Amino acid sequence: MTTHVPGDALVSLNAVNKHYGQLHVLKDINLQVRKGEVVVVIGPSGSGKSTLCRAINRLETIEGGTISIDGKVLPEEGKELAQLRADVGMVFQSFNLFAHKTILENVTLGPIKVKGVSKGAAEKDAMALLERVGVGHQAPKLPAQLSGGQQQRVAIARALAMKPKVMLFDEPTSALDPEMINEVLDVMVQLAKEGMTMIVVTHEMGFARKAADRVVFMADGQIVEDATPEEFFTNPKSDRAKDFLSKLLTH
Amino acid sequence: MDVIIENLPLYWEGFLRTLFLSVVSGIFALILGTLLAAARVSPVAALRGFSTVYVEVLRNTPLTIAFFFAAVVLPRIGVKFEQFEIAAIIALSTYTAAFIAEAVRSGVNSVPVGQAEAARSIGMKFGQVLSLIILPQALRTVIPPLINILIALVKNSSVAGAFFVLELFGYGRQLANANGDAVITVLLGTAFFYLLLTVPLGILANTVERKVAIAR
Numbered sequence: 001m002t003t004h005v006p007g008d009a010l011v012s013l014n015a016v017n018k019h020y021g022q023l024h025v026l027k028d029i030n031l032q033v034r035k036g037e038v039v040v041v042i043g044p045s046g047s048g049k050s051t052l053c054r055a056i057n058r059l060e061t062i063e064g065g066t067i068s069i070d071g072k073v074l075p076e077e078g079k080e081l082a083q084l085r086a087d088v089g090m091v092f093q094s095f096n097l098f099a100h101k102t103i104l105e106n107v108t109l110g111p112i113k114v115k116g117v118s119k120g121a122a123e124k125d126a127m128a129l130l131e132r133v134g135v136g137h138q139a140p141k142l143p144a145q146l147s148g149g150q151q152q153r154v155a156i157a158r159a160l161a162m163k164p165k166v167m168l169f170d171e172p173t174s175a176l177d178p179e180m181i182n183e184v185l186d187v188m189v190q191l192a193k194e195g196m197t198m199i200v201v202t203h204e205m206g207f208a209r210k211a212a213d214r215v216v217f218m219a220d221g222q223i224v225e226d227a228t229p230e231e232f233f234t235n236p237k238s239d240r241a242k243d244f245l246s247k248l249l250t251h
Numbered sequence: 252m253d254v255i256i257e258n259l260p261l262y263w264e265g266f267l268r269t270l271f272l273s274v275v276s277g278i279f280a281l282i283l284g285t286l287l288a289a290a291r292v293s294p295v296a297a298l299r300g301f302s303t304v305y306v307e308v309l310r311n312t313p314l315t316i317a318f319f320f321a322a323v324v325l326p327r328i329g330v331k332f333e334q335f336e337i338a339a340i341i342a343l344s345t346y347t348a349a350f351i352a353e354a355v356r357s358g359v360n361s362v363p364v365g366q367a368e369a370a371r372s373i374g375m376k377f378g379q380v381l382s383l384i385i386l387p388q389a390l391r392t393v394i395p396p397l398i399n400i401l402i403a404l405v406k407n408s409s410v411a412g413a414f415f416v417l418e419l420f421g422y423g424r425q426l427a428n429a430n431g432d433a434v435i436t437v438l439l440g441t442a443f444f445y446l447l448l449t450v451p452l453g454i455l456a457n458t459v460e461r462k463v464a465i466a467r
Contacts, residue, residue, distance in 0.1 A: 059368050077294045079376060086374025096365035100388050110373035113383060155369075162373055 010035045010070055010197050011056060011166055017064035018051060025051050026062065027221040033166070038198045040208040040229070043218035044244060049201045052218070053170045056199065057088045070165055086114050089159030089167040093174050095151040097143035097158070103130065104139040107158045114162070122161070129157040133187050149180030153187055166197040173204055205248060209233065217241045254433040255440040258426055265422035266444045272339060272408045272418055273448070277401055279344035284351025289381055291356050302352065309349035314410050317342040322414050339411035343404060350400045358393030359385055398456035402449045409445075419444055 011033040018026040025048045033039050041049045054060040056067060058074050058081060067074045069088060075081045097106050107126035111117040117125075130136045133153040135146070143151055152172055159167060169188065173181040185207050192198055192211040202208070208215050208229050215232040217225040219240045225232060236242050255262065290302035309317065321342035322335060332338060362385050370380040412421035423441030427434045 057372055059371070077377075082371070082374050082376045085372055088372070090369070090372035092365060092369065094365050096363075096369035098366060098369065098384055109383065110375070113379055114374040158369075158373065 008034060010037075011199065012068045013052075013056075013065065014067075015065035016052075016055065016062050016067060018048075018055065018060065018062045025221050026055070029065070029221075029223060031216065031223065031226075033197060033199060035165075035197055036195045037213045038192045038196075038200065038211050039214045039216055040212040041199065041201045041216045041218060042203065042205070042208065042244075043224075047218040048221040049218045050170050053168050053199060053201045056168055057085050057090055059090075082114075086110070086162050087165045089162060089164035091152070091155050091159055091167065091169045091172045093171040095143070095148070095155045095175070097151055097154055099143055101142075102139065103135065103141055103143065103146070103154050106143065106154060107161045110158065110162050126157070126161055129160055130154070133157050134183070147180060148176045149183045152176065152180075152184045156184075156187055156191070160191075166199065167191065169198065169200040169202065171201050171203070173202065205233070217244070219244070252436065254426070254430050254436050258437075258440075261422050261426065262419070262440060262444055265417065265419035265441075266447070268416075268418040268422075269405065269408055269420075269445075270448065272336070272343065272411060272416070273401070273405045276340050276343035276347060276408070277404055279340065280347035280351055280404065281397075283344060283348035285355055285386075287348060287352035288355035288359060291352065292359055292381075294377060306349045306352050309346055310353065314342070314346050314407055315413075317346040318410055318414050321345075335411075335414055335416045339408070339414060339416045343408060343411070346407070347400060347404045350403070351397065354393055354396040354400060355386075355389065357396075358389035361392045362388045395456045395460045398452050398459070402452050405448050405452070406445065 009032040011031070013029050013031040016026050016029040017024075027048075029052060031039075031052075041052065043049050051060050055062050056069070058067075069084060072084060074084060097103075098109065101109060104123065104126055107129060108119070108122040111122040111125065112119060127136060127139065130139055133156055135150050135153050135157070138146055138150060138154070143154070146154065156167075156172075172188070173184050176184065181204070185204060188198070188200070188207065189211045200207070200212075212229045215225070215227060215229050216223055217232065217236075217238075217240075224238050225236060225241050227237075232241070233245065236245055287302045287305060290298040291306070293299060318339070321338040325338065325341070326332075359381075366384055366388065367380050370384040375383065408418060409420035411418055412424060419441060423437060426437045426440075430437055
């Protein structure tokens, strides 16, 4: 367990609702994440956990309720939204590295174009980040030349280069071969230890146990449980969570 | 054959006029077409609507109508120009822009949506996402169809001949009228000079297609 001293709510969702046509994917979601907290969101597929994660930087629009980051309500499209997104790092299941840019350029592009950092400073920063996630020697290559695990670590470095207030991870290891999952999780555990605020949608229960301050269990668009990892894994309260965990443990 | 050789200077003059019309209209059409494609994928509904209507109207009406508008209607509503060339350039570029907009849009759609999401996530604005991430990747798939559109533009420029603009086809027609006994030769000569423009473009399209395939 990490020992953070969590402060005020950095990410705050209030009565958030969303539909996909008939499907009610987010039902009255209330969630507060304090500074320095690591929240792991788990649940069966189709429970709305990815949608929740994507809604926090407005890659998904919501129909009701509010989402605020560091006290500011998420704006509609436009300049303010872009500015707010720069403070929220996002890591995708499918990496989404810019296919036509080198690894180094992938990491420097945001600081240079969005924050106006000089090329030299951005590259120095980027190299340090790439070293930190263990892919420094890959800097001049194109994304397609790297393995999935390496690409995902670059994607984490790209997000960190913006010096975000909070990092969102949308199933970061689900598209990876088993032997590459750990190299990505190790980077994430390290990040959690350093005090980064993180919201992580994942199926990796090991990560939840090791690094999470809280586990949020979602099912059918609702938050069913919100507890410490220890509490959740040893003594789940709802039948839905018990059912979910029993299916995981039998394998 | 003699007809062609005797009139080479005239052919050459026509060839240069056609080249000029095609290049100038091509440049305007590329700019306008890209802007229309950007409007088509923009988050602003009004821009999307305008672009859609523009593309559908221009793409689904004959080029001759665009020429009539540029040559006859525009002067009536006060847009005057000294030469019909200007009308031809307006007609050709507005018409071709509709096709270019469609090609660029399909290229934009060929770039995985995750690329745009990643770009937006690091705080890029719409214009930056488009110009730094989407268009450079779209360009690679768009170049072959773009060249096909430009080939069509070269051929379409012959319509200008019917609107008092002397270009390759216009000169060809003059020559055919003057040499009633050698019409076929004259027309073959005209066709040859068109091929001189379009065949290299086709070869370019093939080369580019092979070179720019992107690894994912």
